[in-house]
Amino acid sequence: MTTTTPEETIAGARDRIDVLDDRIIGLIQERMAVSAVVQQTRIASGGRRVHLSREMEILGRYREALGKPGTGLAMTLLELCRGRV
Numbered sequence: 525m526t527t528t529t530p531e532e533t534i535a536g537a538r539d540r541i542d543v544l545d546d547r548i549i550g551l552i553q554e555r556m557a558v559s560a561v562v563q564q565t566r567i568a569s570g571g572r573r574v575h576l577s578r579e580m581e582i583l584g585r586y587r588e589a590l591g592k593p594g595t596g597l598a599m600t601l602l603e604l605c606r607g608r609v
């Protein structure tokens with residue numbers, strides 16, 4: 525029987541975290557591109573970049589799923605997607 529050392533367990537878990545972080549970053553970049561389409565379309569038809577009620581919906585969703593830090597995460601995501609307001 526082979527035993528796994530704590531160092532090996534940690535190294536393996538960190539490899540998985542790196543893979544997950546790459547996927548998360550890819551998803552964020554995809555979200556930014558989709559968000560840009562929505563914003564550009566709204567602006568081209570005379571609207572504003574920011575849509576507050578939609579942002580409230582998104583903040584609520586993240587908070588419900590992840591608790592209070594979820595709100596901060598959603599705010600950071602929104603800033604990445606539409607810039608600072």
Ligand SMILES: O=C(O)C(=O)C[C@]1(C(=O)O)C=C[C@@H](O)C=C1
Pocket residue numbers: 559562563573574575576578579582602605606
């Ligand atoms: O859903 C929209 O109307 C968007 O423009 C997308 C988005 C987002 O990234 O989620 C970006 C800016 C708006 O203020 C609200 C939401």
